[in-house]
Amino acid sequence: MFRKWMLKMFTASQRLRTREGGAVALPATFALPGLSAGSAYVAVALLLPAFFFLYGLDAFPLRDNNEGLYAEIAREMLETGNYVVPHLNGVPYIEKPPLLYWLCALSMKLLGPTPAAARLVSAGSMLALSVGLFQFARMHGNARAGVFASVGAASALPVALVAHVVLFDPLLTALLGGCLLCYLHSYLVHSRKALRWAAFLLALAVLDKGGVALALAGGTVALFLLLVRDRQGWRRLFDPAAIAVLLLVAGVWHLAAALMQPGFAWFYFINEHVLRFLGQRQPDDYHHGPLWFYLPRLLLMLAPWTPFLLLLAPARGASPGTSGTIVRFCQAATLFPLLFFSLSAAKADYYLMVALPGLALWLGIELAQRLAAPDRLVAACWGVSLGLAALALFAAPGAFSGSVPLPVLAMLGAAALGLAIFGRSLFLRQRTTRARELALLAVALLSAAALVPLCQVAGERGARDSSVYVARILAGHEGGSRSVFIYRDFEDTFSTLPFYLGQPVPLVDSASRDLQFGCARHGVARCLTIDEFRHARARGPVAVVVQAARADEFLALAGPGRWRAEWVGEKMVLFDAR
Incomplete structure (x- = not known):
């Protein structure tokens, strides 16, 4: 049934492009034992990305960084039923819009408040993007390029690892990538629906990460x-209908939050958007870097496929017809995010992830053209990628x-x-x-093998990177x-x-920059002075x-009394001994 449905979709897409005058290219000759070429494409484009994004979501605890913040906001939404103004540790937190929290809360509602449930949003959205890349290329007559784009995007190890973390950027990458693919399809076939x-x-x-999505898409x-x-x-x-959809879907929450939360408009629109760029x-809690900050990170993002970037050099000239237009769009979708984030004063290693869809599709198209005959540059790129994948398998976990x-x-x-x-x-x-296609598949499989020990190492670092063991000490006391x-x-x-712990924890003499806005505006005592703690x-x-x-510093301020201590790595739990 599924196979017949996919065949029907493919046939319909060919008829559509024929009516619109687009060039139609039949599927390539790739095949796996027991499968036709079309079925093999579907199997590879679905199964390999599914492994990269879904394996090991529960292999390690939530980490004490942004992941812990965002997962806790979603948990508090479920607990309080307040889905308009996000709250972190009991106080308002309005740095970002709420879509990620909503989806994490829904996932935890269905699957329970676990790390895997929270991470499923990042992983699932990236899996959907990989499938979307394949389907887009397939609809426009180049299923082979779609497989390369889908598998290449998923098997880039840094991308797979970021998709295992509760962050805004995997969801932004998927939504923005889907938006741009729909726009490009509408441009190619003149479809208002798309x-x-x-x-x-x-x-x-926009509901995931604010105005930066508008800037990147525009x-x-x-x-x-x-x-x-x-x-x-x-x-x-x-298109009036498209503009109305954009304003209605993105605007309702922003208006509701501005009405419900004092100080929202300035802090969110000016401080978080204009002043951050x-x-x-204020507060200055983000990374800075030089203008070339993202160039090495672009190379690292695609590992072990980084050598194949050499194929994008303009020596071969522009591709003809529809493929040439798609390549031009991929160039824009890669170069504009690189320029935008390079000019921004606020930088982070994973911001450039939004360039992945365009870059992966561009590489997929180029590989599909070059694999028809032996190519020395492709051979050299494949050899280096194979070496990098092997190095990741044996050295990356230890490093x-x-x-x-x-x-x-x-x-x-x-x-x-x-x-x-x-x-x-x-x-x-x-x-x-x-045979050359299967050789490329071998690099992806080696990269998949490298993902397994990386997840295991992350689990072994739980005592250092997470407070899960601190919570167990407190619960078992x-x-x-x-x-x-x-x-x-x-x-x-x-x-x-x-x-x-399943509840907010009051903060004494807070040094937190993330809680600064909420602590200044919240009436409940979640952020205490030393005197309030003594009471x-x-x-x-x-x-x-x-x-x-900080233990000696705290004991000097806490006042007289005896304390009993338990350690977890560099963290300490002090029990008031009465």
């Missing part, structure tokens, strides 16, 4: 229209945990270089397109009715503690979670 779907997905992207489309020199394309953008946002001696790493690097040289020769000996407090540090140290301690026994390095 343009309205693009507007809907763009509105969801800038990409504008650069594309400039590259193809199409004046009529500007007019087709102004200019580097004047990730800091346990690989430099001589061992050098030996592994030399072995990877030897494998690269051998791989180039091996690739050139493949005489059929099918006799007299569990004690009031629990955190001293000073929250994000990057104890942000997962409220999630694992709370006088009312009953307490437990205080503190970094070990």
